[in-house]
Amino acid sequence: MTASPLLDVAGLNVRYGYVEAVRGISFSVAPGEILALIGANGAGKTSTLSALSGLTPATGRIAYRGTDISGLGAEKRSGLGIALTPEGRRVFPSLTVAENLLLGGAAHKGKHDPAAKREEMLSLFPILKERYHQRAGLLSGGEQQMLAIARSLMSAPDLLLLDEPSLGLAPQIVDQVFELIVKLNGTGLTILLVEQNASRALEIAHHALVLANGAVALSGKASDLLASPDIRAAYLSA
Known part of the structure; x- marks a missing residue:
């Protein structure tokens, strides 16, 4: 029997004035998994985490443990067990x-x-x-x-939102950060990971979303996306 999602997001939209940063994305995060959000700069990854944590106004439905928290502020979401480590x-x-x-x-x-x-x-x-x-x-x-x-x-927290944890760090420190993420997940912590190092993110994640221009371009098992020639050409060639 499949466990109910810890986080379930439906039709999430984030706007900054006339700019649509996130356009109707939907996804869920199962308890105890690592879900990676990857994509080019400006794809809407950070805006997604900011909306989920309650720091940025958004429309759509955000459910946590089956309860709609869309109308709650950042402090109350934190109290429910959602924590953000910002970029x-x-x-x-x-x-x-x-x-x-x-x-x-x-x-x-x-x-x-x-x-x-x-x-x-x-x-x-x-x-x-x-x-x-x-x-x-x-x-x-x-x-x-x-x-x-x-x-x-x-x-x-029960859900940790990690925004670009390896950004600007030396390779040896990057290794330590990813080892830490895996260790934390091993304790049962659910992690939503935004990471510019797409290859490393896909190596440790269970599932992943590829965002492009604020929308979901691809989603699936992280291992499948890591093996995809199209994903490798677009995001893993560096």
Whole structure:
């Protein structure tokens, strides 16, 4: 018996003035899977995640655990178990690693023990334990990415929206990031991954969507898309 989708999206539209960034896309994410969104720059990937997290106004239906959350704001969606790690990391550079983590869990104190969750993050990200009292702005790009993900996980989400986690990172750090994503998914965390490194994303994802001009151009098993000559020519040739 197939499990009900954790996230079910129908006819999602996002507009910025006269520009249609996302045009009527529909998809679902099963519990415990990695779904990758790939496509060229400007295809609507980041706008999709922003709409799902409640940060960008959108039309269409967004259902989470079978309940329509389309009318809910970002804070309430976060409280339900949806967390976004934005593109560009966006850590608070003047605050320490400890303070960034504290802010990540501040709105969810009733959901879990913040101290226990912090210790879990420091165990999962040993480099953050070493840098615990340093300002986030002094961390390397890879360390800031780890902090951004850890900060999102402080809310104990069931669905993690990851936007371009490997962007601007050295190849060795990229390897670490993808290993981390697989490890997190192995704990049962459901992940919606937007990633410019399409080949790496398809290697670890269960299913994938290819967006083009704000619409779904292709969808299917990630392994099938990875093997497709058309996908390889369009997105994996670099």
